[in-house]
Amino acid sequence: MVDHLRPVHAEISIENLIHNYEYLTEFASPSRICAVVKADAYGHGGVEVAKALYGQGCRDFAVALVEEGVELRRAGVDGEILVLSQPPLDALSTAAKYQITVTAYTQEAIKAIVSGDEEERPRFQLKVDTGMYRVGAAMEDLASIAGVIGRGDIDGIWSHFAVADEVSEESIEFTQLQLSRFQSALSTLREAGLNPKQLHIANSSGLLYYPESRLTKGRVGLALYGYAPKESGDGRALRPVMSLISEVSFVKVVDAGERPSYGRRRPMSKRGKVVTVPIGYADGVPRRLFDGGGEVIVGGSRFPFAGVVTMDQILIDVGDEEAIAIGDRVTLIGTDGAQKIGADEWAKRCSTITWEILCGISKRVPRIYLE
Numbered sequence: 001m002v003d004h005l006r007p008v009h010a011e012i013s014i015e016n017l018i019h020n021y022e023y024l025t026e027f028a029s030p031s032r033i034c035a036v037v038k039a040d041a042y043g044h045g046g047v048e049v050a051k052a053l054y055g056q057g058c059r060d061f062a063v064a065l066v067e068e069g070v071e072l073r074r075a076g077v078d079g080e081i082l083v084l085s086q087p088p089l090d091a092l093s094t095a096a097k098y099q100i101t102v103t104a105y106t107q108e109a110i111k112a113i114v115s116g117d118e119e120e121r122p123r124f125q126l127k128v129d130t131g132m133y134r135v136g137a138a139m140e141d142l143a144s145i146a147g148v149i150g151r152g153d154i155d156g157i158w159s160h161f162a163v164a165d166e167v168s169e170e171s172i173e174f175t176q177l178q179l180s181r182f183q184s185a186l187s188t189l190r191e192a193g194l195n196p197k198q199l200h201i202a203n204s205s206g207l208l209y210y211p212e213s214r215l216t217k218g219r220v221g222l223a224l225y226g227y228a229p230k231e232s233g234d235g236r237a238l239r240p241v242m243s244l245i246s247e248v249s250f251v252k253v254v255d256a257g258e259r260p261s262y263g264r265r266r267p268m269s270k271r272g273k274v275v276t277v278p279i280g281y282a283d284g285v286p287r288r289l290f291d292g293g294g295e296v297i298v299g300g301s302r303f304p305f306a307g308v309v310t311m312d313q314i315l316i317d318v319g320d321e322e323a324i325a326i327g328d329r330v331t332l333i334g335t336d337g338a339q340k341i342g343a344d345e346w347a348k349r350c351s352t353i354t355w356e357i358l359c360g361i362s363k364r365v366p367r368i369y370l371e
Contacts, residue, residue, distance in 0.1 A: 004366040016239040031214035034060035036221035047075040069100040095122040105137040125156035130181040146192035156198030164205035165229035205229040243334030250276035261307020284361035292349030300337030
């Protein structure tokens with residue numbers, strides 16, 4: 001494997017990650033924190049993040065795929081690993097082999113789990129659909145599902161909020177309705193003789209803004225990586241974990257009226273320096289960032305994009321800043337001096353969400369872990 005030669009990397013602050021975990025743990029106590037490390041820990045590095053958190057006492061992790069859980073196990077990550085969607089039936093034996101807990105919500109899958117050979121039978125939790133309408137057992141099917149499970153203990157039941165990160169009166173009412181439905185589902189299972197050990201519905205928003213939703217644990221993704229789902233309240237203590245860094249690779253002077261980059265979308269307002277930075281949309285810099293007024297930080301000052309983002313490079317209008325030269329550090333996400341650009345700022349400029357920005361930083365950007 002060739003060491004990375006291009007001056008582009010993402011810096012992952014383990015210190016900030018641990019700060020966020022400790023803050024959230026104290027905030028949520030006595031509920032536990034389940035660290036959501038799916039999608040390579042939202043682009044931060046699943047194995048590295050899970051190992052760092054395990055060292056701080058975290059024993060609950062959540063992934064999207066059995067394959068992601070296997071990767072963590074092979075890297076030596078202990079504790080519970082929960083797969084958040086029902087896996088294909090032929091993946092159940094692999095989950096059992098690696099002691100990965102699966103989610104189930106169809107009678108077919110539950111029958112396969114409870115009737116399988118003991119060595120090929122993974123632990124499972126039942127997901128209930130309380131209004132997200134993505135996946136999960138329907139409320140009206142719980143009695144029959146309980147009959148399939150049989151009497152006794154079940155590892156856990158859980159659900160997922162649809163709008164807990166929004167601030168409207170309607171979203172608050174719907175979140176409360178989901179909580180009520182979840183408690184109703186729990187009652188139905190208990191009446192059928194089941195005793196779920198783990199109860200969880202809170203995501204980052206639930207943990208921060210709905211104390212009654214914390215139950216035995218909260219599944220925390222975005223907040224763990226330093227961003228509050230809402231711009232207020234208890235999330236302000238969080239610290240972003242990822243910075244995206246490059247440097248100036250080329251400098252040229254462009255006359256007023258010239259239109260840099262594909263499409264020749266915007267004329268230069270005056271003669272000035274335009275610098276090239278060797279990072280582009282193939283690395284996760286959204287092409288929409290140009291239209292949204294995106295900026296970068298060089299030498300502690302902000303400068304705008306001079307043209308649309310290309311696959312491997314961006315152009316930045318630095319005006320008459322004569323001191324800027326090849327090799328100067330460029331901060332796309334992160335802090336330089338008094339200036340700060342967060343993934344949430346990119347999300348606003350691109351009319352998307354912070355989750356998508358973080359997950360979009362591609363694999364070809366090397367991650368450097370700052371201990």
